[in-house]
Amino acid sequence: MVGIIVVVLSGLVSAFLPEGILPEFVREPFHAGGLGMRLILFSLIVSLWLMIDRAVALMRASFDTRTFTESVRAALQQGNVQGALAMCQQADRPLSRIIAAGLAKSDQGEHEVQAGMDEAAYGELPQLEKRTGFLALMGNVATLMGLFGTIIGLIHSFGVVGQSQDVSDKATKLAAGISEAMNCTAFGLFTGIVALVAFSILNGKTQRLIDQINHLSLRVYRSWKTARGAENTSAKPVGAPHAHLQSTGLLKHGAGGHGGKKSTFANLQLTPLIDMFIVMVIFLLMSFSASGAITAVQRDVKLPFAEKVAKLQRALVLAISYPEGDPTGGVVTLEGSEVSTAKDLLDDSGPDWKISKLTEQLQIHKNNWKVTHPNESFPGELIMLVDQNVNFKIIKKVMYSAGVAGYTNLLFAVTKKASSEGGGGGGGGH
Structure with missing residues (x-):
């Protein structure tokens, strides 16, 4: 619900933002860019909100996990399961809630402890990754919006060449159309760069936090298992969670590391590069002739004969x-x-x-x-x-x-x- 409200407000701000409140060095390019600049502004506002939202979520989920884990393991080694559970409930972080869900089922056996941790991971880990992928989406949307504004500017340029009769007026309006195209391109690239860089940083931190949760929760589980002396060979191994919970990846281990880890990098779109080449080609073609006409040279052109052949004298x-x-x-x-x-x-x-x-x-x-x-x-x-x-x-x-x-x-x-x-x-x- 919060996301929908933010998107609606971002759309209203980008649509009705008065240009007069913008700094002078931004006001003229923003005005020259036309409609495309407001569309890109929408992507920029949403991207900034996503950055703040994800950064705050990661800050709330982060704490001194090493010290916390060692304290819980020490309590388990002493057989104080209730003390370890109290520590987890007091910390109130994703890692502590996952461990607490397992320790709460200590009296039900090894398999239930493992299943409890997996089930808690289903609710906690997606919250850490929530909305992060939209940053990459906004980065790509911004570049496409820049391309859209560029095409609109080029359409205006071609329309001027076909309608105006005054050569100087053609050149002026042609330059205005090219300016609109270039401003949209620059603003779209800027927004895309900001969003994609933020996505890579935040997604990288999220994946490291998830890896840390997987690793430390596994260590706590092993400490609990050792303290309980649960060496029942009929129990499922740690690397094989319950069938319906295997997709979480929690407690998986082995030589291959964790499976299904997401990349911290977004796919790079070639749209801005193609966009820039289009603008350059059109600009060079239009600069070749202000009137947009190319005169073909005839092969049979003959120069006129000179009528005055007397030597010119200077006075x-x-x-x-x-x-x-x-x-x-x-x-x-x-x-x-x-x-x-x-x-x-x-x-x-x-x-x-x-x-x-x-x-x-x-x-x-x-x-x-x-x-x-x-x-x-x-x-x-x-x-x-x-x-x-x-x-x-x-x-x-x-x-x-x-x-x-x-x-x-x-x-x-x-x-x-x-x-x-x-x-x-x-x-x-x-």
């Missing part, structure tokens, strides 16, 4: 910018390097219009050109990029400085003239 670029709000009033640059500011040129009211730094830089470029073209005349070409709101005084000073340096072929880069309302076609470049 220097001079720019005069006038950005709004600039305290310097803009700058004059040659090939990206500043040669003056608009404010300095406007404030200079002297008779010489030459910009010294600009003239020097232009002459250096001119001399370099003559070195590489010794038998050609200098073309003196200079491309000028000028903002529309630049003061004409600045333009005149720049043109004068260029002329002094030998650049007389000035080319202005302009925008196309806008068409007037109701008028004819647009004008040419200016």
